[in-house]
Amino acid sequence: MTKIEGGITAPKGFCASGVAAQIKNRKSTRKDCAMLVSDRPCAVAGVFTTNRVKAAPVLWTRGVCARKTARALFANSGNANACTGSQGMEDARKTAERVAEGLNIDPEQVCILSTGVIGVPLPMDRIFNGVDASLAALSPTGSADAARAIMTTDTVPKEMALEVVLDGGTVRLGVIAKGAGMISPNVATMLCIITTDAAIDPEVLHGLLQGCAEATFNRICIDNDMSTNDTVLCLANGASGLPMLKPGTSNYAKFARALHEICMNTAQALVRDGEGATKFVEIRVEGARTETEATKIAKSIAASQLCKTAFFGQDPNWGRIACAAGYAGVDLNPDHLCIRVGDVEVVHNGLPTDYNESDAAAHMQLKDILIQVSVGEGPGQSVFWTSDLSHDYVTINADYRT
């Protein structure tokens, strides 16, 4: 597979746009409405927040995914349309209808995504203006504008595309995403929109997307909060002209690898741009009895406030790592615990080695930190990606809502 330019408009048959419509408030000048349109119907699959409090657009777009076909997508930042009751659902439907009218399609084939402040009704006059302006701005090179329009506290837009050579031709995959705040396991305030011109059955696509999300978006952690609006969507329009991807074929396997790569890169980009993040930390765990247990241990370390502040402080504080492993809820034998900071083994079989403190400290000064934990001889291994907990995180999140 080859990295190419173009984001979600790199695959054939997709147009996109991003415009400013003052959704958050009338003083706002940044782009805050994004649109994606396919020139033909798409198979669509989604992975959504598991939070019991789900925003209206999540409920609406789950409905679209249940019907398995989408033609277009409209997203806004600045307002999450969450905790807005029946009016919120009504507003999501009206937004889809406005989009559908402009494109002369069925509103039930329009996905709606929202991110931003909770509990405030959508300003429908400005949403309608945003829809109309987005329609007018649609372009086969509109991905970058759409990527900017969905940003909230992100400092950089996230966009990527891949071209994959299959037997019989090439397919493309593209992605835009936003994250930054509240990133946590189980998909958290993240909007991720994936397009492809491959042809694939929507149920097969759903299984594939769920598997990829489990191994990527559900293995990242900035804080531990899970939002009401998280959505990963994939739209496949078949415009590549290649035949339907069939599970078990080598074409399918290549496509699956590319989709995993798209998700992995996006998930890691979200961690790197986590609120206040100064470090990107990979936690690898091996030797557990099962992958599930390894994941529990990795997550426990990745989510530990004390480990995360130690990462910020560039302190190879293995005591906190051992401690977080110990309360992961796994029946772990402390006498088999080994911990490496970068290449430096700091704990062997539960006891500190005579490692050189400055070697371990030198690794902690890198932007990318690797922590490897071995807990025994079992086959279970896993990996988690996390950021550090910095002063800027507190500053960003202690700010009064404005």
Place this chain on the structure above:
Amino acid sequence: MTKIEGGITAPKGFCASGVAAQIKNRKSTRKDCAMLVSDRPCAVAGVFTTNRVKAAPVLWTRGVCARKTARALFANSGNANACTGSQGMEDARKTAERVAEGLNIDPEQVCILSTGVIGVPLPMDRIFNGVDASLAALSPTGSADAARAIMTTDTVPKEMALEVVLDGGTVRLGVIAKGAGMISPNVATMLCIITTDAAIDPEVLHGLLQGCAEATFNRICIDNDMSTNDTVLCLANGASGLPMLKPGTSNYAKFARALHEICMNTAQALVRDGEGATKFVEIRVEGARTETEATKIAKSIAASQLCKTAFFGQDPNWGRIACAAGYAGVDLNPDHLCIRVGDVEVVHNGLPTDYNESDAAAHMQLKDILIQVSVGEGPGQSVFWTSDLSHDYVTINADYRT
């Protein structure tokens, strides 16, 4: 019951001391060794960390509690004697032997508690000096010195005593405790030493202590880390002369209430002195189907980094509270969610009320914040206490170990 002076030496028959022995390093001048001695054998019960990585003193003192009788206790700060392997166990035993020798008692009746840095062997020469100096300093008014000696990042010592009038006379209960860092559900880096001159069977005492700890120490949350050394111990020496407390009697009920009060006050004092804490936040949840579900929701809010930074920012950000309730792992109906900030109802049946923002904001400016969440009509209710997440928390915990 009446509050009295004297901490753990308020009950009859107990002496205590606290001395400086340079345990952390040779430059340290603060008190770091504490001793408690009863003039007769005590029934002893303990509640310990559930972390799989347990420090040597925890393993040693669990053994004492299993034998149900203690005469003395020695505690040090500055070194946790955790992740120190078989040498750590040996050192705990040698410490107990040194104490026992000085008091002419059985070393198997000496509880050992340690708190401080992980993975460094105890400096046994200085520990022995600390034991000897503690023996020499024992006093019937030594509680305050002992309370100071067990402090680590605590800013104030925690000490309290109660006198309870029973049929036939009075009994006293006293406590010293340290916490501050890593305070979390399931008892986290906390040492809590409770004494009483009541006479009570050790197994009855253990049941009572466990129940009290569940309702108090396991309902507090500063960060979410759980230490390798957490210990709550209760020593009952019967020196009041009153007959053995029997479950089902009114004397037993009065004693149980006093023990609960001691634990509750101590737990709340630990939250108030949490690392970097500027707020004391009570989270009350009601209307859940069960108490367990109510506790899960309260804990989810209490542990949320985003809620805790909002508390620091004095922001009545109910969206984050609703969000944390939503991912608590409870089958909650968002349409029944009501949230009060102080007396101000900000959310009713899932929707924001037309509350006055400045009323809610005014409550958030108090030192003590009350958040009440109602999730339905069920009988389940619970409460959790937490602190805010401040810049100082990051500063304290990002500091390189020194």
